Amino acid sequence: MGIFSRRGGSEPPPVHGPFRFVVEEVFVVPVRGVVFTGHVLSGAICSGQRARLPLPAGVRAVTVKTIEVRRRRRGRAAEGEEAALHLAGVTAADLPRDLAAGGAVLDTRPLRGLEITEG
Known part of the structure; x- marks a missing residue:
């Protein structure tokens, strides 16, 4: 691999647990x-x-429809990484x-801290 490789030669982080x-x-x-x-x-997803x-x-x-890590679309997110997960099967409703x-505004506060797990 050259120095301008997209992969950079790094291995994915090790996965521990679910x-x-x-x-x-x-x-x-x-x-x-x-x-x-x-x-x-x-773990990883x-x-x-x-x-x-x-x-x-x-x-x-x-x-999991798509994953973004560091604002780039990726096929995988692993332990220790910050990510954005676009999930199929849930809507704004x-x-x-x-x-x-009046029930017209989304309230995302109750969702903060929830844990999404493998399923």
Whole structure:
């Protein structure tokens, strides 16, 4: 590999334990859908893999559509990395609403700190 290789010759980080991702923020992106940002506590996840999302209304089975690490699309996120996960199987309608705003505004505060796990 040359010095200008996209891979840079580095090996993926080692994986320890099952996949656990802690949610720091949630965004609803027009056309794209719901994106969860945070960091991988343990394990690794790949695009196309199934996961479990613990929403206030109950646990939802989802599929990882795309992953971004450092603002670049990747096929995998592993332990220690900050990432954005676009999940199929959840929409903006599934997220909590702020009742003080008449239920018209998304309230992502209850989602912060949730752990997405492999499923």
